[in-house]
Amino acid sequence: MSVQATTPGPDQVPESDTALEPKVESWRGVAAEDQEVSVATGVHLQARSRRLLADLLRPYKFRMFVLLLVTAVTQGSYLAGPLIVAYGIDTAIPALIRGDGGPLVLTTIAYLGAGVINALTRALFTRLTATLSQLVLLELRQRTFRHAQRLSVDFHEKYTSGKVISRLSSDVETLRDLAAEGLDNLANSVLSVLVVSVTLVVYDWKLGLVALAAFIPIAFLTRWYQRASQKIYRRTRTAIAATITQFAETMNGMRAVQAFRRESKNKQIFGSLNKEYSDATRDSMFVLAIFTPALRLIGNISLAVVMVLGAMRVIDGTFEIGALAAFALYVRRMYDPLEELAYFYNGLQSATAALEKISGLLEEQPSVPEPAKPTALPAKVHGDVRFDDVQFAYNEHAKVLPDIQLEIPAGQTVAVVGATGAGKSTLAKLLSRFYDPTEGTVSLDGISLDQLTVPDLRRGVVMVTQESFLFSGSVADNIALGKPDATRAEIEAAADAIGAGEFIRSLPEGFDTDVRKRGGRLSAGQRQLVAFARAFLADPAVLILDEATASLDIPSERAVQHALQSVLAGRTAVIIAHRLSTVLIADRVLVMEHGRIVEDGSPDELIGGSGHFAGLHKAWKQSLV
Numbered sequence: 184m185s186v187q188a189t190t191p192g193p194d195q196v197p198e199s200d201t202a203l204e205p206k207v208e209s210w211r212g213v214a215a216e217d218q219e220v221s222v223a224t225g226v227h228l229q230a231r232s233r234r235l236l237a238d239l240l241r242p243y244k245f246r247m248f249v250l251l252l253v254t255a256v257t258q259g260s261y262l263a264g265p266l267i268v269a270y271g272i273d274t275a276i277p278a279l280i281r282g283d284g285g286p287l288v289l290t291t292i293a294y295l296g297a298g299v300i301n302a303l304t305r306a307l308f309t310r311l312t313a314t315l316s317q318l319v320l321l322e323l324r325q326r327t328f329r330h331a332q333r334l335s336v337d338f339h340e341k342y343t344s345g346k347v348i349s350r351l352s353s354d355v356e357t358l359r360d361l362a363a364e365g366l367d368n369l370a371n372s373v374l375s376v377l378v379v380s381v382t383l384v385v386y387d388w389k390l391g392l393v394a395l396a397a398f399i400p401i402a403f404l405t406r407w408y409q410r411a412s413q414k415i416y417r418r419t420r421t422a423i424a425a426t427i428t429q430f431a432e433t434m435n436g437m438r439a440v441q442a443f444r445r446e447s448k449n450k451q452i453f454g455s456l457n458k459e460y461s462d463a464t465r466d467s468m469f470v471l472a473i474f475t476p477a478l479r480l481i482g483n484i485s486l487a488v489v490m491v492l493g494a495m496r497v498i499d500g501t502f503e504i505g506a507l508a509a510f511a512l513y514v515r516r517m518y519d520p521l522e523e524l525a526y527f528y529n530g531l532q533s534a535t536a537a538l539e540k541i542s543g544l545l546e547e548q549p550s551v552p553e554p555a556k557p558t559a560l561p562a563k564v565h566g567d568v569r570f571d572d573v574q575f576a577y578n579e580h581a582k583v584l585p586d587i588q589l590e591i592p593a594g595q596t597v598a599v600v601g602a603t604g605a606g607k608s609t610l611a612k613l614l615s616r617f618y619d620p621t622e623g624t625v626s627l628d629g630i631s632l633d634q635l636t637v638p639d640l641r642r643g644v645v646m647v648t649q650e651s652f653l654f655s656g657s658v659a660d661n662i663a664l665g666k667p668d669a670t671r672a673e674i675e676a677a678a679d680a681i682g683a684g685e686f687i688r689s690l691p692e693g694f695d696t697d698v699r700k701r702g703g704r705l706s707a708g709q710r711q712l713v714a715f716a717r718a719f720l721a722d723p724a725v726l727i728l729d730e731a732t733a734s735l736d737i738p739s740e741r742a743v744q745h746a747l748q749s750v751l752a753g754r755t756a757v758i759i760a761h762r763l764s765t766v767l768i769a770d771r772v773l774v775m776e777h778g779r780i781v782e783d784g785s786p787d788e789l790i791g792g793s794g795h796f797a798g799l800h801k802a803w804k805q806s807l808v
């Protein structure tokens with residue numbers, strides 16, 4: 184705990200006040216996740232983990248206090264054993280030899296009573312820790328999930344879903360293991376060691392100090408183990424995350440994997456990651472394989488020394504034989520828990536490494552934060568869009584949009600075309616505020632997007648992406664995503680308005696068909712129609728549409744075009760167009776090249792001209808012949 188007291192919080196850490204002090208950016212959030220961690224950085228990571236743990240435990244102070252009481256009673260009943268045995272040998276048995284059986288009966292009852300109390304309090308302890316640990320882990324999982332959802336798109340593009348899954352699954356599992364198996368060991372062991380140490384010294388201070396001298400080599404051994412295992416456990420956490428990430432990526436991209444025969448390459452990558460994980464885990468066991476036997480050896484040597492010295496005192500007549508038996512039992516009871524503590528410590532190291540990673544994820548902040556003092560969007564949104572002197576770069580290497588000046592009046596349908604990589608999707612992402620511009624502002628009805636609350640922003644601007652993602656659930660649930668409180672009639676009306684009602688009703692269970700179940704699988708065109716129905720129901724003032732590049736067959740293409748016109752009616756629309764038919768229904772076409780708008784006009788004007796679009800149109804026309 185001393186580290187926590189001397190370590191400043193992340194906000195107060197100076198950039199680099201000594202050569203050893205790592206820069207905040209090098210460890211804040213998930214920055215240090217895949218690197219070798221220096222000792223100085225490790226201090227920050229551990230302090231952050233402890234802050235998280237303390238925060239999670241804070242609401243349960245009373246429960247922890249009760250746990251402590253129960254542990255004290257458990258220990259009291261456990262430690263009474265040797266004393267009762269000593270009384271039995273030194274007092275009760277001689278009394279029985281003299282013909283008085285009373286003390287022995289008393290001894291037996293006391294021993295049994297201590298055993299029963301011990302069993303009952305242990306059961307209670309296990310129940311209490313199970314409840315407490317599950318409450319804490321439930322909150323941690325919730326918190327991690329909520330936080331991951333809050334983080335901006337750019338974070339997820341870098342961090343990958345596999346890592347988030349590994350934080351939520353294997354890391355939280357590690358903590359569960361610690362809580363399930365380790366906590367009872369910890370509380371009992373710490374108390375045992377403390378109480379036995381004091382008892383030994385009080386019982387006979389000279390022999391007691393001899394027994395306690397063993398703590399000196401144990402301290403060195405533990406320090407070595409701590410250093411060695413910490414490194415390995417960080418390696419284990421990183422390796423398991425990489426393994427899960429690779430697994431998730433392969434499963435998500437299964438179609439591409441099989442289409443491009445990537446199985447053997449993937450097998451190779453997975454194999455090496457999996458091996459790194461198993462090697463790291465094996466190494467952690469190797470370290471433990473040195474630590475635990477060494478601990479036991481020190482314990483046995485110490486017991487032998489105590490027995491020899493004790494036996495000499497018995498011969499001298501300064502120590503009774505029963506007292507020596509009790510003393511030896513106490514010494515054993517000090518080393519057994521120490522070994523349990525070693526196992527707990529092993530679990531703790533693993534859990535600390537997991538907690539470091541989880542706390543890192545929780546420390547990440549959304550790069551497009553909600554405004555502290557938002558400006559309310561009026562109930563009636565017009566849909567006037569402006570890009571004022573907008574510049575944008577994903578990273579310091581390249582400015583993707585060097586300078587965008589754009590005004591889209593309410594109700595206009597704008598088709599954006601251009602070569603791949605020209606910056607069309609980036610423009611769309613800025614308008615839906617997946618990113619904030621590096622310079623300049625993007626505004627809706629004169630209000631900068633970064634001044635709007637998320638609900639207001641989503642009421643004003645909705646983006647339909649290429650993949651037309653469907654969540655598990657029914658078709659109706661998927662359409663209702665556009666307006667969670669929509670009635671069934673509204674959902675069906677939206678589907679009918681875009682001409683999707685007919686095909687949905689022909690599905691095995693109509694609107695209630697589960698989209699993930701057999702019979703509910705939708706074609707690419709049908710998925711687009713569901714996505715349009717969703718957008719129609721959401722009824723935003725500004726709709727951004729990243730048109731799917733996959734070409735559809737002629738009937739589906741017609742259905743989608745018809746649906747598109749219904750969705751676009753009466754709102755501002757920005758379409759990243761890949762089909763000529765879509766461009767032709769637009770009021771205005773923007774041609775982008777290297778992040779700049781190089782042509783701007785109605786489709787007819789541009790076709791009649793001699794610019795890029797005229798050429799593109801000609802090529803398009805030819806490809807259709």
Ligand SMILES: Nc1ncnc2c1ncn2[C@@H]1O[C@H](COP(=O)(O)OP(=O)(O)OP(=O)(O)O)[C@@H](O)[C@H]1O
Pocket residue numbers: 340577578583601602603604605606607608609610
């Ligand atoms: N997340 C990202 N991080 C870094 N660079 C990116 C990112 N997304 C896009 N880029 C880069 O920004 C540039 C513009 O990309 P953008 O996706 O906006 O092009 P586009 O015109 O939509 O292309 P396409 O028609 O192929 O979808 C490209 O050079 C691309 O490599």
